[in-house]
Ligand SMILES: [Zn+2]
């Protein structure tokens with residue numbers, strides 16, 4: 001059986017749906033798909049960071065990069081993005097005024 005998750009992972013990358021989480025107790029940043037994920041370092045409760053995203057292709061924590069299809073996927077570099085969307089495809093979809101496909105920075 002093919003789940004939606006497997007389909008979107010094939011389309012966008014293995015780290016689709018991951019968020020960056022922060023442990024206020026020990027300061028560890030980590031990535032997870034679970035909402036209430038515990039800190040892998042100290043086991044404490046973690047919070048989701050809204051100033052960072054996870055690259056859907058390589059799993060890197062990023063504070064700026066590409067938003068694809070309104071946040072279905074994020075890519076930190078052209079290289080990662082090109083694994084899923086060709087440069088020509090991106091040029092067609094990309095628009096500075098678009099709220100679906102664009103480059104942005106979440107850092108303050
Ligand atoms: Zn911790």
Ligand SMILES: [Zn+2]
Pocket residue numbers: 055056057058059060075076077080
């Ligand atoms: Zn990447």
